[in-house]
Amino acid sequence: MKILMVFDFDHTVVDDNSDTWVIRCLPSQTLPDSVRKSYRKGRWTEFMGRVMKHIGEQEVGADSVRAVMETIPYTAGMTDLLRFISENKPRVDCIVVSDSNSLFIDWILQAKGLRDAVDRVFTNPAQFNERGHMEVSGHHQHDCQRCPVNMCKKEVLEQYLSKQSGGGVQYRRVVYVGDGGNDLCPALCLRAQDVVMPRAGFSLEKLLAAEEGVLARVSVWSSGADVLQELQSSLQA
Template sequence: MFFLNLLVLFSRGKMKILMVFDFDHTVVDDNSDTWVIRCLPNRTLPNSVKSSYRKGHWTEFMGRVLKHIGEQEVSPDGVRSVMETIPYTAGMADLLTFISEHKDRVDCIVVSDSNTLFIDWILQAAGLRGAVDHIFTNPAHFNDHGHMEVSGHHSHDCQRCPVNLCKRKVLEQYLSQRAGGGSSGGVSYRCVVYVGDGGNDLCPALCLRAQDVVMPRVGYSLEKLLRVEEGVRARVSAWSSGEQILQELKASMES
């Protein structure tokens, strides 16, 4: 009877694995916010826009970048067509395809400082949007003039993170909401696998449990920060390609 109950519990998704992905330099092998500059005729920004960046206020800066792109009369389709050419990181498309084929056992979210339009376009162009259950990022839209606008994801009081996004807050809220569940019952993930590359991925790594895994990209900021950070309880497993992440996911599914 115990094993029957365990099987029923698993079949209802109560023991799923949660994959959490950053996007830039993780799912894709570049920065979507800088890739968009390629839609400009000369592929460069004027100094007045370049020099307007303030540390910790990247999304505000991107608002000015997108405003400039709109003023150059680049159409929404022109922006989208350029964004759809950004390359995926090696092995990442296969990884997301595997996840899409195992949704009964794996949930997947993206937490990124990019924006909703860029991420949706890029995933849809490769037929991979179905792998991702939720995208948490900065909302973006085209205004009445056909110019793209972006705003911050949320407000928070974390001193580690940029003013528009604390990935730890996003992850903790998501886990809490999933645990609440509603009429179908909650989901308590037996393992969370967090995949990222940058400094803003350290904060969410600090809320992971001992049974979870944080996967920093080899040679990037997160890997270097994890070497000196003493507050991480999760196991650290560095990666260079999506194939290594897939191997880690399969091992977690079998354990």
């Protein structure tokens, strides 16, 4: 039976927020107030649609956007961790569940030659339209009251595990690696033999400390080396 590694992306695989990093492709590297102040709580993906529309209207093309996204820094130790996963695919499956978008994640992983480490990416679909503007849409609809309107990571993870089980793939351990508030919900569906890894000093660590419904073992991480050690221990168990 395999180990399943589940990663958030922003402030986890990469050491920044990809959705705010993209603003660096603008000549001014700032958003006008009309866009910046249009955000509404729980509707970040809709906001990012307006951000990318503005970027397109400034005649910043796809190549320029991609070039900027490829400069986002990886979190310390994450490239080594993902390479280890690539080298151990017979024993390890790996998915990304992120509130970023499909283009950003693919570009960033491909820039380091790491896309093959990840079996599936579950995120908000993105594409360039006929005007050259990048469009972002929500990943799915759901009824969860904890999560942003465009994605419940718990539902994504449960559906993935169910599909894998239906195909005969069982995981003896799931290791969930994240940092933010939207990573709490999927942590609640983990089993006692699983591990949830919140990043030290980020909101998920505090939320888990206050949450009584988590069955999984909690293991705090500061770098990809900590996650790699946990994965290696799981493979040896």
